[in-house]
Amino acid sequence: MTAAAGSSLPTLVSHALCPYVQRVAIVLHEKGLAFERRTVDLAHKPAWFLALSPLGKTPVLQVRGEALFESAVICEYLDEVAMPPLHPQDPLQRARHRAWMEFGSAVLNTIGTFYAAPHEAALQASAQQLHGRFVQLEQALAQRGGPGPYFAGADFCMVDAVFGPVFRYFDVIDTLPGVVDLGLWRGVPQVADWRQALAQRASLRQAVDAGYPEGLRAFLRARGSALSRRMGAEAAP
Numbered sequence: 001m002t003a004a005a006g007s008s009l010p011t012l013v014s015h016a017l018c019p020y021v022q023r024v025a026i027v028l029h030e031k032g033l034a035f036e037r038r039t040v041d042l043a044h045k046p047a048w049f050l051a052l053s054p055l056g057k058t059p060v061l062q063v064r065g066e067a068l069f070e071s072a073v074i075c076e077y078l079d080e081v082a083m084p085p086l087h088p089q090d091p092l093q094r095a096r097h098r099a100w101m102e103f104g105s106a107v108l109n110t111i112g113t114f115y116a117a118p119h120e121a122a123l124q125a126s127a128q129q130l131h132g133r134f135v136q137l138e139q140a141l142a143q144r145g146g147p148g149p150y151f152a153g154a155d156f157c158m159v160d161a162v163f164g165p166v167f168r169y170f171d172v173i174d175t176l177p178g179v180v181d182l183g184l185w186r187g188v189p190q191v192a193d194w195r196q197a198l199a200q201r202a203s204l205r206q207a208v209d210a211g212y213p214e215g216l217r218a219f220l221r222a223r224g225s226a227l228s229r230r231m232g233a234e235a236a237p
């Protein structure tokens, strides 16, 4: 959802590949809130961006004269001001969901270790760690006590907004040479179903633009990592 120029709608300061930006874009869409985007080049951070973002990171949400930073905080704010709620009503369950959001950020860090792994042994080790995280998620999904398709059952929630961008990486990574052999998705059928349901959700689809897969491939190829070297073995596009 993009607003007309010159409006006073919230502005999401974005980077095309950032999973933390995506979670905010997803929540805005789930809430039916119109917003504008302003894209920043994180390799050459402009002064206006550094003035808004104390840690120099995306996302920032500019809203009513404030520049909010930290994606989880922005998502919590949006959940307080707009319907429908994406957190459970019960405080204990809400705390549990917030904990799994944190877990999602930890998985993003592991994905970073995976694609930056300097050599094959480190790549294998971080693949194993990722697989372990997916097994933990499979166990969390088993606690639903019923069918999905989402983290808590039939209703889309904040944890889903966090894991949609996590899984989106693998729409590209799974297609890279030799990655299938790493067994990332071995024995996690409920996670695989969850991933598929999220990929079909409208809010997930609008969170990135059509250039995302190619942009991510270029980013991965440029890491100088073991994964980049595997990509070097790919057929030229």
Ligand SMILES: N[C@@H](CCC(=O)N[C@@H](CS)C(=O)NCC(=O)O)C(=O)O
Residues within 6 Å of the ligand: 015, 017, 018, 019, 020, 021, 042, 056, 057, 058, 059, 069, 070, 071, 072
């Ligand atoms: N904890 C932050 C993490 C945000 C983050 O790491 N953003 C990355 C892009 S995906 C960034 O801006 N990196 C630039 C940098 O660290 O210099 C959040 O949840 O908003």
